[in-house]
Amino acid sequence: MTALTHPAPTPFLLTAPDNTPERCHAEERPRLRVARLFRTQPLLLDCGLPVSDVRLAYHTYGTPQETATLVLHALTGTSAVHEWWPDFLGEGKPLDTGRDYVICANVLGGCAGSSGPADLPTMGGQDAPLTLRDLARAGRALLEHLGVRRVRIVGGSMGGMLAYAWLLECPDLVEKAVIIGAPARHSPWAIGLNTAARSAIRAAPGGEGLKVARQIAMLSYRSPESFAATQAGQRQGVPAITSYLHHQGEKLQARFCERTYVALTGAMDAFQPSDAELRTIRTPVLAVGISSDQLYPAAEVQASAALLPHAQYIELNSIHGHDAFLMDAGDLPQQVSDFLTA
Numbered sequence: 648m649t650a651l652t653h654p655a656p657t658p659f660l661l662t663a664p665d666n667t668p669e670r671c672h673a674e675e676r677p678r679l680r681v682a683r684l685f686r687t688q689p690l691l692l693d694c695g696l697p698v699s700d701v702r703l704a705y706h707t708y709g710t711p712q713e714t715a716t717l718v719l720h721a722l723t724g725t726s727a728v729h730e731w732w733p734d735f736l737g738e739g740k741p742l743d744t745g746r747d748y749v750i751c752a753n754v755l756g757g758c759a760g761s762s763g764p765a766d767l768p769t770m771g772g773q774d775a776p777l778t779l780r781d782l783a784r785a786g787r788a789l790l791e792h793l794g795v796r797r798v799r800i801v802g803g804s805m806g807g808m809l810a811y812a813w814l815l816e817c818p819d820l821v822e823k824a825v826i827i828g829a830p831a832r833h834s835p836w837a838i839g840l841n842t843a844a845r846s847a848i849r850a851a852p853g854g855e856g857l858k859v860a861r862q863i864a865m866l867s868y869r870s871p872e873s874f875a876a877t878q879a880g881q882r883q884g885v886p887a888i889t890s891y892l893h894h895q896g897e898k899l900q901a902r903f904c905e906r907t908y909v910a911l912t913g914a915m916d917a918f919q920p921s922d923a924e925l926r927t928i929r930t931p932v933l934a935v936g937i938s939s940d941q942l943y944p945a946a947e948v949q950a951s952a953a954l955l956p957h958a959q960y961i962e963l964n965s966i967h968g969h970d971a972f973l974m975d976a977g978d979l980p981q982q983v984s985d986f987l988t989a
């Protein structure tokens with residue numbers, strides 16, 4: 648197989664020369680910081696490989712506190728919550744920067760400042776397989792680094808599935824969790840879509856495959872009704888949807904890494920907790936399905952939540968499919984706020 652590529656490293660600020668976290672106060676402009684973790688004791692990945700000196704890039708918002716709100720981003724997301732979730736972050740919003748200490752880290756394996764596949768050990772000449780539990784354990788070390796003892800977790804899409812991994816891996820840390828647009832495990836449908844995306848990347852490494860992967864994924868992130876409303880007709884001599892998908896492919900290729908795409912989709916596909924494991928979760932959970940979600944149908948999100956002893960389920964009504972939690976959130980911020988402050 649031709650080697651997969653990694654984009655130029657994201658510029659970042661190290662936390663401080665001695666690796667002590669700097670404090671970001673509500674009035675400060677959000678800054679990307681990078682913590683260096685596992686320098687004395689390695690992180691043991693589920694595949695058996697130890698990793699030392701792990702970088703996690705993160706943003707914090709609000710005043711540091713021992714109890715924080717941890718945001719878990721989606722597949723191609725970053726730690727910059729202020730850039731991609733303005734409906735949820737800010738004073739008076741569910742991630743209330745005037746009241747809460749909000750933390751978001753680019754996941755282990757990511758390509759927005761954290762240690763990615765190119766920084767991690769290989770296994771048999773291939774990138775080490777990562778698990779969502781590995782990502783949660785790395786995240787736990789960041790919380791310890793920041794002096795955080797308890798968290799409320801809010802995650803959407805991959806971040807929602809990662810929230811399940813946190814609930815299983817770190818039950819002692821998590822006070823409550825909001826899981827948006829995510830089941831506890833991938834269906835054959837979701838694995839199939841990711842398989843096609845990875846096949847495209849492997850068939851055309853260097854960027855072209857990643858563009859196709861994004862086009863496939865975008866079709867699952869929206870809905871037939873959404874595209875009928877936004878992409879009907881022609882644009883510059885081709886169907887508008889064709890031009891849209893090309894644009895989305897170019898946009899992702901410019902900002903993302905194909906090796907991260909393979910690693911994170913693989914981690915999601917492999918995360919298959921049993922019903923029995925899910926029934927052990929004691930933490931209160933708010934699970935949110937999205938009425939038009941083609942990737943993770945609302946019924947699937949609800950079925951996962953039904954296995955949890957202390958979960959409530961609500962549905963976001965939108966024609967815009969899976970991505971609605973990012974672009975058409977409606978009343979959801981208020982409902983999430985109510986749950987987090989109850």
Ligand SMILES: CC(=O)SCCNC(=O)CCNC(=O)[C@H](O)C(C)(C)COP(=O)(O)OP(=O)(O)OC[C@H]1O[C@@H](n2cnc3c(N)ncnc32)[C@H](O)[C@@H]1OP(=O)(O)O
Nearest residue numbers: 721723724725730731878882887888890891894970973974
């Ligand atoms: C803002 C950021 O920095 S996001 C980076 C981090 N990413 C994340 O956190 C992941 C989560 N975010 C996302 O997945 C996305 O940003 C979303 C879902 C929130 C929004 O997606 P968007 O691509 O911005 O929205 P949308 O689907 O409406 O597309 C708009 C873009 O398509 C272009 N477009 C729309 N229709 C067409 C068309 N027919 N042909 C060509 N281009 C088109 C628009 O001009 C616009 O382009 P631009 O982004 O270069 O300005």
Ligand SMILES: N[C@@H](CCO)C(=O)O
Nearest residue numbers: 721722723724804805
């Ligand atoms: N559109 C989001 C959701 C994917 O699950 C992303 O690109 O990360």
